[in-house]
Amino acid sequence: MMGERLVMQESLFYTFRLEDHVPPDHLLRSIDCFVDCSELRQHLDGFYSTTGRPSVDPELMIRMLLIGYCLGIRSERRLCEEVHLNLAYRWFCRLGLEGKVPDHSTFSMNRHGRFRDSDLFRHLFEAVVQRCLDEGLVGGEGFAVDASLIHADANKQRSLAGSDWRAQDHPQAAPRAVQEYLATLDEAAWGAATDVEPKFVSPSDPAAQWTGAMRGPAFFAYADNYLIDLKAAVIVDVEASRAVRQAEVGAARTMLERAAERFGLKPERLAGDSACGSAEMLHWLVDEQKIDPHIPVIDKSERQDGTFSRSDFTYDLETDTYICPEGKILTTSGRILNEGTNRLFLGSTFDCSPCRLKERCCPNTPARRITRSIYEHAREVARSLRGTPAFERSRQGRKRIEMLFAHLKRILKMGRLRLRGPCGAQDEFLLAATAQNLRKLAQRILPTGPQMTQGA
Template sequence: MMGTQSAPAQLFYDFDLEDHVPANHMLREIDRFLDIDGMRAKVQPFYSHLGRPSIDPELIVRMLVIGYVMGIRSERRLCDEVHLNLAYRWFCRLGLDGKVPNHSTFSKYRHGKFRESDLLRHVFEATVERCLKENLVSGEGFAVDASLIPADANKTRSLPASEWNADVARKVGSRAAREYLDTLDDATFGAASPSQPKFVAKSDPAAQWTRAEESRPYFAYATNYLIDTEHSVIMDVEATRAIRQAEVGASKTMLGRTEKRFGIKPDWIAADTAYGSAENLGWLVKKQGIIPFIPVIDKAERSDGTWSRSDFEWDEENDQYICPDGHSLRRFRRNYSDPNRVKKIGGTYKYRALKAHCQACPSKQRCCPNMDARAVTREPDEDARDFARSARKSRAYKISRNKRKKVEMLFAHLKRILNLTRLRLRGPNGAKDEFLLAAIALNLRKLARRRPRTPQTEAIA
């Protein structure tokens, strides 16, 4: 017999919200690892002891975590989803009749107490600490990389860089413009490079006009990840302009902050060629004692079949190069009574061979066919570059190259699972907030997968 559905006319219901959230739901797993016990103490100084009680900041943080973990980009939609979804209500401790705050509350907290107290950074570091407690961080090897995220800026509402005026923007600019002007001396934004982009967005001047690969140019920010390669835990995250100089500077900032905050400095670090400048390699090798598994940026290699600088042997003791035919290339050909005349003080040095040697050399056509004598330059921190080249020949480099791909996988999860394909917030602070929340979500998802309550089943996304 065909059944029929009817709504029971009951006055009272016996309903337990705990029973209606699946045991292996993603949020139930994440709830075990979201450590915000110290959050209230962090924001307490920014509240007045007078007036009505505010909306619980823990509720705001939990709703934001839901939005980024579940890929809900709209805060209006997030409020609707929390209102309707039982699992979201359970995670936010709202019960069945708890009131969901208005979407405008997020902006008030974001521009107020959260940024004043740096709360999102505190929550992110708490997730990293939990990863340390769960033995998901080895501290042996790190990897660093950056990915471009389109900004909320339109080309049609931009200006050529030559027409953009900082004083005018300060007077009539938006919040994002004022934030950018406040970061002009910051190495990750205004001071990252003296070069100016072709266009500047009036609504978000910090967004960099860039062209990635073969795509059409657009305004973007760069999110920088420093990860532990054991389980792909994000150790630190930084927002920068979408230029190489800012990304390299961010890697130094993240390494220093990780060592200061958690007392962890890796034995080696893996990165792509963008991080292979002489200055960065010298900083890693000489000042930090970290092995760089990084391809060296080297423009001295020749492609015309003649000998490159790498074919010459460096003689550190005598401060000279030895060519493949055994002739020496030196900076000076005389002995100075004052040792300070030949003291190395930095900069690029040129080492020259004797003209008589080169003219009589049988290998001249392979060495310097268009010159009377061969000259070789030695860059600053060339010893660190040589060390990086030798490290690239090791078996450990091949292992690190495979582990470095874990950063790319995190960026794929960021864009495909968390749905962070375009920023909603503007300005340097808006980019920092979004990237921090996304990193919190990725680490929490990692904890839920690696340390599940029920290992036999996978958590429901």
């Protein structure tokens, strides 16, 4: 028998608590106790006027943004709609049933204004990192560093050839993303990272790098750089940079220095890929920072044509000379090559010309030439660590940073940026890393935290 037609009965009074309708194992309930906005107003106090109409509560906007980045809601317009309809979202934002959701344009105005001027997202990220430290999730002994390419909001069809785009052609009235790029031309992570002219430039976002590093179709991208602690894969720092190797190395140094300055964290070892295996970076780690580099060394000295490589010669530290397989000596005049990073060692033509091994050593030159980095000591330290148990543990632990990037793109939907310019990329990366650390806290600390199926 068909039941009666359902008619909604309006009640005069309701007994309704949002608290009762948020499941105990809901992700937002799990991370709520780790979101501390008590110092938010004090941090922003100097960026609000003392007169005029009351503004939207900054804590409400921050909580809404955290919902968006924790749950992969990429559109702020859609985020406002979801918060309006979803009881759990209203509970997390402290809105109640009748609280008004701000317009989506409010986020843009505050992001480009007081949030960015006060570096609020960095402040929020570091507050969550400090909570991870307080909860014992950060060991501080082993770190890992890596970068992942994130598609920029730029279209190849509307790009210009690199030779056709000139910085001096853009006045102060240029779009915000262009102004941000011009302001970073002298920074190591941006304009000063490389003097190679890009093949294409996006007029709407010139800081985005045209790259084919993914071994597929080239695209405009930014590099999202993570520095993580290997104990529980907590993101200790995050930095946006151009999608080139030199910029990634500069970002790694910046993050290590900032972690030491802000939290007093200085690891004993650092795991990384070959992007950090340059002689200059290894010298900075070994000789200046006293950090063991668990990093593959960039070494192009091995020859593939059958002639002797540099490893076939013996270096004598006391006399600062190389000894060839026949026992002859190669000396150096101290001449520096390759922009001040290598010294040249030369054999004698009197020794090399009659040598029986000349065809295997220097068939095309009168005497053998060998270059040695001025930072070779640091390179040798890095080589000596390769294959040790500690190196293997770091190599295995570094996989966690790859898992974080996979989670970032697949679960948090950060495969493509919404915001443009260096500041826009930095804002998005900071919020996404904050969301990942909050999920990590909920998973590791609370017994009722989200399961692994909800993301790492």
